[in-house]
Amino acid sequence: MKPQNLRIPGPTPCPPEVLEAMGRQMFNHRGPEFRELLKDVTLRLKDAFRTQHDVLIFPSSGTGGWEAMLTNSLSPGDRVLAVSIGVFGDRFADAARAFGADVVRLDVEWGKAADPSDVEARLKADPSIRAVLITFNETSTGVTNPLKEVGEVVSRYGPLLLVDAVSGLGALPFEMDAWGIDSATTGSQKAWMIPPGMMMVGVGARIWEAVKTARMPRYYFDFENARHFLEEWETPYTPALPQLVALQVALHMMEKEGWESIFRRHRALGAATREGLKAMGIRLYADEAHASDTVTAAWIPEGVDAKRLIGIMRDKHNVIIAGGMGKTKGQVFRIGHMGWVFLPDITDTLAALEAALQELGVAVSKGEGVAAAEAAYKRVMEGGGR
Ligand SMILES: *Cc1c(COP(=O)(O)O)cnc(C)c1O
Numbered sequence: 248m249k250p251q252n253l254r255i256p257g258p259t260p261c262p263p264e265v266l267e268a269m270g271r272q273m274f275n276h277r278g279p280e281f282r283e284l285l286k287d288v289t290l291r292l293k294d295a296f297r298t299q300h301d302v303l304i305f306p307s308s309g310t311g312g313w314e315a316m317l318t319n320s321l322s323p324g325d326r327v328l329a330v331s332i333g334v335f336g337d338r339f340a341d342a343a344r345a346f347g348a349d350v351v352r353l354d355v356e357w358g359k360a361a362d363p364s365d366v367e368a369r370l371k372a373d374p375s376i377r378a379v380l381i382t383f384n385e386t387s388t389g390v391t392n393p394l395k396e397v398g399e400v401v402s403r404y405g406p407l408l409l410v411d412a413v414s415g416l417g418a419l420p421f422e423m424d425a426w427g428i429d430s431a432t433t434g435s436q437k438a439w440m441i442p443p444g445m446m447m448v449g450v451g452a453r454i455w456e457a458v459k460t461a462r463m464p465r466y467y468f469d470f471e472n473a474r475h476f477l478e479e480w481e482t483p484y485t486p487a488l489p490q491l492v493a494l495q496v497a498l499h500m501m502e503k504e505g506w507e508s509i510f511r512r513h514r515a516l517g518a519a520t521r522e523g524l525k526a527m528g529i530r531l532y533a534d535e536a537h538a539s540d541t542v543t544a545a546w547i548p549e550g551v552d553a554k555r556l557i558g559i560m561r562d563k564h565n566v567i568i569a570g571g572m573g574k575t576k577g578q579v580f581r582i583g584h585m586g587w588v589f590l591p592d593i594t595d596t597l598a599a600l601e602a603a604l605q606e607l608g609v610a611v612s613k614g615e616g617v618a619a620a621e622a623a624y625k626r627v628m629e630g631g632g633r
Pocket of ligand 1: 257308309310311335382384385386411412413414434
């Protein structure tokens with residue numbers, strides 16, 4: 248059988264160069280070789296986050312990044328506005344509540360993006376809001392929030408802006424400093440082309456101020472402690488050495504491709520996936536004006552059992568797609584296209600989907616999805632818009 252086409256929105260496939268680098272022998276994390284590595288990766292990450300401030304790296308999945316941002320900047324009882332457009336936004340709000348924040352919510356209909364003017368109305372009405380929590384790219388619904396515009400609004404009112412950028416950073420244009428983002432986190436297993444196990448978090452100047460009075464309990468993810476060790480290019484506790492070695496290789500690959508090229512490739516992959524699905528008569532879940540270029544969610548066609556569709560894709564075609572999350576479980580499927588992904592990965596997925604749907608008795612015209620995907624990809628790569 249052909250190699251597996253892993254099309255879930257994380258963990259994502261890793262380039263062979265990355266996997267090879269990870270196979271090396273362990274080394275001393277208090278030695279000169281490690282300090283060189285951490286310095287190199289940290290400086291490159293600052294460039295990727297587009298920040299003059301700090302980027303800290305911790306062993307953890309992405310969720311640990313929320314905990315780190317929250318506990319280092321807030322105190323129990325602080326009011327936070329949690330903007331949720333899906334499952335990850337809900338969980339980010341839950342994490343804030345777990346640490347004692349007074350969470351007020353702005354819930355957006357699933358499939359849609361947050362409207363910056365709604366955020367503004369909430370901030371205007373309640374000056375006690377200390378922080379705004381938002382998901383950059385909502386992986387459960389396949390929607391990207393207009394973060395730049397949200398950042399402009401939040402900057403005007405003054406609360407901290409804490410961003411879950413887990414499934415967007417490294418694939419979509421992102422400007423931590425210019426968009427007024429105080430802290431943003433991402434996870435190794437998403438656009439970074441390396442295995443799970445590490446989160447990276449950008450820490451802006453206002454967080455370094457806030458941390459002095461923030462009383463939420465924290466220990467492992469203490470930013471001041473991490474910064475203290477980073478002065479010597481070390482980490483307080485044992486780092487995820489294989490992931491760091493992998494990230495160095497991946498960042499070199501990404502810089503070689505160039506950030507603008509990476510963004511364009513993802514834009515083209517997003518367009519290819521959406522146009523391909525539409526040409527097959529499949530309805531997209533997300534509002535197309537804010538559709539994500541790293542993950543696409545679509546409705547399971549009428550009368551089709553989600554588990555069977557996903558199972559046939561896996562067992563007969565070796566293509567692994569994801570189901571729905573939360574209330575869309577059983578109704579939606581999702582295709583990941585972030586990181587080490589190229590057009591043939593998408594056309595292979597669409598061809599497998601076509602065959603699986605035919606097997607399930609759905610009428611799909613042959614080859615139309617693939618043809619539409621190829622045309623959309625070409626159009627974006629040759630300079631068209633979305
Ligand atoms: C993957 C993801 C996370 C983090 O999930 P982990 O399993 O903890 O890595 C958080 N937010 C979004 C939007 C994600 O896609």
